[in-house]
Amino acid sequence: MADLDQFRLEVRQWLEDNCPASQRLPITREEQVWAGKNKQFPSDDAKLWFERMRDKGWTVPEWPSELGGGGLDERQAKVLKEEMKALGCRTPLFDLGIWMLGPAVLEFGNDEQKQEHIPKIARGDVRWCQGYSEPGAGSDLASLQTRAEDMGDHFLVNGSKIWTTNADKADWIFCLVRTDPDAKKQEGISFLLIDMDDPGVTTTPIELISGESEFCQTFFDNVKVPKANLIGELNKGWSVAKALLKHERKLMSEIGGDTPGPSFGPVQAALEYVGTDGNGKLKDAALRDQLVRHEMAYRAIGLTHFRTFEERMSGQADSNVPLIMKYVGTEEGKRKEELLLALLGHQALGWDGDGFNEDEKLTTRGWLFSKALSIAGGTSEVQLNIIAKRVLGLPQQ
Amino acid sequence: MALVLNEEQRLLKDTAKDFLSENMPVEALRTLRDSDDPTGYSQQQWQQMCELGWASIVLPEEYDGLDFGFMGLGAIIEESGRTLAASPLLSTVVLGASAILLGGNEEQKSSLLPKVASGELTLALALEEGHHHAPLDTAMAAEAHDGGFRLNGNKSFVVDGHSADKLVVVARTSGTAGSADGLSLFLVDGDANGLTRQRRKMVDSRGAAALSFDNVDVSADALIGELGQAWPVLEAVLDRGRVCLAAEMLGGALECFERTVEYLKERDQFGVKIGSFQALQHRASLMYIELELAKSVLFDAFSAIDDKRADLPQLASLAKARMNDVFELVTNEAVQMHGGIGVTDELEIGFFLKRSRVATQLLGHSGFHRDRYASLCGY
Structure with a gap:
């Protein structure tokens, strides 16, 4: 100590x-x-x-x-x-390389792959994006159809990936591809790294309800990918993907972080936009109750983050507790955005132009963007399925 | 901040679990209820608990205590919640003894606390007067009389109040109801002249009493702490009680939840186990999530007591409000998911449902604690 x-x-x-x-x-x-x-x-x-x-x-x-x-x-x-x-x-x-790909390469990559990719990520030389979901494979990710055909000295990739965040700005993409179409769903999948500059790779942005276009769709049309870009064993990509999803969920469950948003939190917004009475209590009793419920929930979630850390450190790790964090972090995150919207009232309803300051507009856009949190990285419903199956051991249909 | 149990605390928890499941299962509460036991708990089993050191666990060594800390006591109380074990742990060890320890003078501490530690003395905190937990609203009067004090008024919902050897009575020596100034604490013998104690039959089969004080005279040395300045002591006592009660509720909720999940794995309908239905799986997962968050809050609340942290009031309200809500959710879902058998007296789930609502009202419902938390945070 x-x-x-x-x-x-x-x-x-x-x-x-x-x-x-x-x-x-x-x-x-x-x-x-x-x-x-x-x-x-x-x-x-x-x-x-x-x-x-x-x-x-x-x-x-x-x-x-x-x-x-x-x-x-x-x-x-x-x-x-x-x-x-x-x-x-x-x-x-x-960079997604820092948060997601790097840990997976360190765990599953061979020495050449570590030497090739890890230092570049550490130095920020390469921007990575993720190719998991497809138009026909969302929550049912394992039904993905993007093909990587073994051509002897390389793979030939055809198909498309959706929700490829910032793919239009990325240099490389890590993808789940089907390498054995005859195997059972999870067993014919491999984990492949693809250079976005390769001929046949194209990307188009998708406009969201928040007005942003971070998410893209990426198309692969007869793209030649070197064999050296396969991470882990052939047809064993699903285990790499699962390890990597854990990192994504951990990332998404962390409260606050660096996500740009308004400069105020809910308490500050309440004091500023609602105000207090002579006893120092928020003037609107219903909003006050909504605010305190959220603040108390956030505190409980924060303490649970600490607890999982302390359990790991003391060797009493209950590996099940981290499974709840993606769900609680994103669901309470959405409630926070709804709360901010309610606290700001009319001032959180502006889209653009005059009459609304930057913080107010960020509140509006942040609220809309937050709807993606409980969908991306495994929907809340999938998280509840996982808890029921893996933690509670409830029978599957 | 400690959010995990250390080795000694884990051992203590295991010992408690073994003792309670062997000697005081839920069936024991049913027997107390059906035999119309006048005390509401088994005195023999309470003596056994005291022999295990549970009454002395948080007391300082100078008063024959073990000075083991509230984290350890919390682990025991959580286990007692799993079997709904009826005992004066909360009334005597947590509330009564804390009032004497935190507010009393040396004479009071050295004469009374060793007796609590040995199990010779039981205590009860006489606080409530209205229909809801509202410590500031105390109106019961204590007037200077004959060199001592004369108490007049009524107290309700006094846990173990009918059986306790001594009562710690919250009364007003000045000021008006609603004001923190003017509250005082008095030690009153259970058999004092002018005191009438009536046990109320509560839905959870545990002990609670209505007390009526008709010119009850006590001497000057019955006063605990400074005259009219009891509020900070009372708050600290109540916060310890709230956290410990929340731990009992966590134990009850965990037991209820685990029994329900087992039932979902056993019960066949439509040719399959009902636990395979997603509609039930998601509700079970949500309960698991709420319980895990509650565990973290409880750990931190016990740390706040043991480390004498200034944010204990916030943590106590956080813990009590959360456990009120979670215990309600879990007991309601447990009844519903058990179906028809869930509403029978034969199934023990009903005992948890009943205890949950009594525990919720005891030391503050969720609205009380959310209001308090918000005020403590400056809004």
């Missing part, structure tokens, strides 16, 4: 010395630094902060240092996260 306290002091000192003041302010969507061949920096400070963190390996604190990571253990990484949060330090680099 003393070592960890010492480490905390060192981290705090380093962050204070190295994180520019401008990089300690709340981040907007435009200010996020995403990985990629043509990285854009919103400011010199953002570039400086990114480079310092990259050189320290702290864009990916828990990855091995010989592959460009920080080499920290889980406790140290948590300390770094806490200290960054305490100082308000921005996340220096955003």
Whole structure:
């Protein structure tokens, strides 16, 4: 524990010395630094902060240092996260490679694949996107049809992937493809990495109810993919996919994080837009009850995050508890957006133009965007199915 | 913050589980009910619990306690909730002893607490006067009289109030109902002149009494703490009680839930196990989620007591409000998912349903605690 306290002091000192003041302010969507061949920096400070963190390996604190990571253990990484949060330090680099693909390559990839991909992700040289769902394969992901035919020295890929977030900006895509059409659903699937610049790959954005177009559809038309891009064994991609989905769900269950939203939380919004009476109570009793229910739920969820961490650390891990976090995080996240909408009243109903400030417009758009949270990464209904089957052991039909 | 049990606490929990399932299963509560037991719990079993150290577990060593902390007591109480074990743990060890420990002078502590630890003395907190938990609304009067105090008024819903050796009575020595100033705590003998105690038959078959004070005189040394300044002590006592009661409710809810899931795996209808129906699976999963969140809240609430944290009031309200809601959900679903047999007296699920609603009203319903939490958070 003393070592960890010492480490905390060192981290705090380093962050204070190295994180520019401008990089300690709340981040907007435009200010996020995403990985990629043509990285854009919103400011010199953002570039400086990114480079310092990259050189320290702290864009990916828990990855091995010989592959460009920080080499920290889980406790140290948590300390770094806490200290960054305490100082308000921005996340220096955003990428699906960091959150999802990297951990899967580290677990399932061979040495050449680790050497090839991990350092590039750590340095932010490549932007990754995900190719899982298809127009005919959503919750029933294993029914996916995109074909990868074995042509001897390469695979020939045909088909399309949907909800490929930011595919129009990505350099590479990690995909689930069918390599054995005759096998049972889950058993004929492989995990393949594809260069978006390869001939035959095209992408079109999809406009959402929030007005954004982060999600895309990506088409593959006779795309040649080298055999070296297969991660894990042939036809064993489903286990890679499941491990990776766990990372996605963990990510989606984490409250707050760096998701750009209004600069106020529900309590602040309530005080500002509803106001209090002479006793300091929110003027609207129904809204006050809605607010306190949400705040109490968030506290319970936050404590459960801590509990799963402590259980892991003390070797009493109940592997079932993390299964609930995607559901509770996204469902309560949606309730928070509904609450903000109710608290702001008319001011959360603007779409564009005058009469609504930036925070108000972000509230409106954030509310609409939040509807995707309980669909992406496994719908809430699928999460409840998983709990019923894996945790409660209820019989399947 | 500790959100897991340590080795010693886990051992204690296992011991409690073994003792309770062997000696005080739900069937024991049924027997107490059907035999019209005047006390509402078995005195013999209470002595056994005291021999196991449960009455002394949170008391300091100087008063013959084990100084083991509330996290450990909470583990025991959670297990007692699983079998609906009737005992004066809450009334005596948590509420009564805390009032003396937190508010009393050295003389009161050294004369009374060792007796609590040994099981010689039972206590009850006489607080409520209206239809809902409302400590500030206390109106019962205590007036200076003959060098001591004279108490007049009525108390209701006093847990174990009919059987306790001594009562800790919340009364008003100044101010008006609704005000935190002017509340005082008094120790009153259970057989004091002018005190009438009537046991009320409650739906959960546990003990609760209505008390009537008609010129009950106590001496000056019956006062616990400062005259008119009892509010902070009372709040701390109540918060300990709320957290411990929430732990009992968690145990009851977990037991009820697990029995229901087992039933879903056994019961055949339409040629299949009813647990294979998605309509029931999702409802079961939702209960599991609520229970897991509740466990985390309870752990932190017990840490807040043991670490003397300033945010204990928030955690106590968070824990009590959540367990009120979750126990209601789980008991209602348990009855519904058991179908017809769920509404029979033969099935033990009904005992959990009944205990749930009594425990909800005890020390504050959910609305009370949400209002309190919001106020504590500045809105």
